[in-house]
Amino acid sequence: MTTPRDTPASRRVRANGDGTVYQRKDSRWEAAGYVLAPGNTRRRVRVYGTTRKEALAKLTEKIAASNRGLPVPSAQGSVAAYLTYWLENVAVHHLRENTHTRYTTCVHRYLIPGLGKKKLTKLTAKDVRTWLNQLRTTCQCCTRRIDAQRDQPRCCAAGQCCHKLLSPLTLTYIHSVLKSALEHAVREEEIPRNVARNVRTGTPRPRRFEPLTTNEARQLLAATRGHRLHALFELALHTGLRKGELLGLRWEDLDLDAGTAAIRRTLQRTSAGGLTTLPTKTRASERRIALPSRCLHSLKLYSEQQQREREAAGTTWQHDGHVFTTVQGRPIDPTNLTRAFTTLLRKAGLRRIRFHDLRHSTATLLLEQGVELVVIKELLGHAHIGVTATVYAHVRLRLQRDAIDTLGTALVGRETTETARSDGDEPPPCTALVR
Known part of the structure; x- marks a missing residue:
């Protein structure tokens, strides 16, 4: 009587679900079995190897993946x-x-x-x-x-x-x-x-930017006085709004009495639709912010100026509710705003920066004034506070250095005072018991 151990390997009977393994006429070994396919169906697959062990290992791997719920790939293209x-x-x-x-x-x-x-x-x-x-x-x-x-x-x-x-x-x-x-x-x-x-590519260093200092921000605001879009540049530097968010603002989004603005949309130029109003960049970008009193005053003056431009334009006026528009009432192209900003920088005698660096300047100046990171995160509309902390890590390090230097000055001053006192006629203080 023969036992399974005495049966040749090529003729050994396999259990149900384990598939079949046999040698082909070209001397290769072929293994076939049913595995899970897309759509919760079953499909018969075939694998090949130079030895029975190699073919069986390939089939076992596919069956094990199928048992874990992973369907066999169906894509055949490149x-x-x-x-x-x-x-x-x-x-x-x-x-x-x-x-x-x-x-x-x-x-x-x-x-x-x-x-x-x-x-x-x-x-x-x-x-x-x-x-x-x-x-x-x-x-x-x-x-x-x-x-x-x-x-x-x-x-x-x-x-x-x-x-x-x-x-x-x-x-x-x-x-x-x-x-x-x-x-x-x-x-x-x-x-x-x-x-x-x-595959790990490593974390690239964030793009370096040089925000405006306090004196440079004052110079820029002084250069924008008398400019038609003074209210826009002042609002950008005080609130850190993105360029598209500024140009996408509508009068219905502003509550000048309460001093707030609702950021709901952004204006972009696309290759197919031209100037298009889109939702904000992320869900967190849709927010309500408080407006400084200076910005409220400038917006009221700009509203009066826009009304005068509307009367002067007459029938050529094309207004759809945007706050910042051209003289004819149409939305402002982001590229044209960048050109106007570059001209103002040259007029103010400042180095050339991107318009987006005004947003970085706002956050940097707020951090240097001691404003909490969570407040800046809500103002800028970041999805997570980690984004704010990462982008402005260099500012936080500078603030840490200032704090450490302040502490060092205080400690040196105290040590100098104690030394001066010990040089007098007073007896030295008693030594404290060390435990």
Whole structure:
């Protein structure tokens, strides 16, 4: 009588659900079994190996993943095909137009040329890491032929590589776009896991900015006096509102009697719709803020000025309720506001900064005045206080240094006083008992 131990390995009977393993005519081993598929269905899969043990190990791995509730991948196309599908059918419905445009540029400029030919189901963390390392050290001027498109080449096309490398911030952004796309592939059960999440690119240093000092802020406000948009620049420097939030303000959002403003929308220029009013950047950005008395006074004067402009424009006036408009009542283009801001900086004799740096200047000046971080977080409309603490960490370190220096001065002063007293005729104080 034969026992299972005496049966040859190739003919050994396997239990139900374990699949089958047999040797093919080409000497390879094939293992087949049923696993979980998308839609809560079952599907028969086949794996191959040079030995019976190798084929059986591959099948066992798939069956174990199926038993954990992970369906077998269904995607058969390339990474490029899925990224194109994701942009056109998924991301376009969840992202703002400008963000979708940036994602599209990132996909077609970096992701598809680097990883597009690989199969989606066979993409590994090693592939992503190798590609990112190569991208980190590749000259973009040579790769994208930037210099060759100039009328007179002066670097890479002329044989002198300029080594135009991507910044760590750009590399992190490219990596995040890939993670977002693969995360949706996991949700659609196209792949079992997001391999891009297993790759660490490191935390890039935040972009350095140089906010205005107190004296520079005074110079700017002095230069804006008499300017048509003095109320806008004053409001920006006192409240830290974003450029789009300022231009998206409507008179119905302001309560000049109570001295408050409701931030509900933002104004942006998009390639398809032109100047478009959109909801705020995040849910936390939709907020109500208090307005300083100086800003209330300036807004009232600006309202009277706008009424005079309306009467002068007559039938050409096109007003839709925005607070800050052109002379004809139309919304102000963000680019035109930036030009006016740059002109004011030149007039005031100040260094050139971005308009967004007014927001950083507001937060920095408030921190230096001792305002609590949670108050600044609510004023700026940050989603989490950690964002505020991270962005303005350099200010907090400077305040810590000032506090430590103040303490050191106090301790040195006390030590000097005690020394002066001991030099007199008074007896020294009794030594305290040390326990």
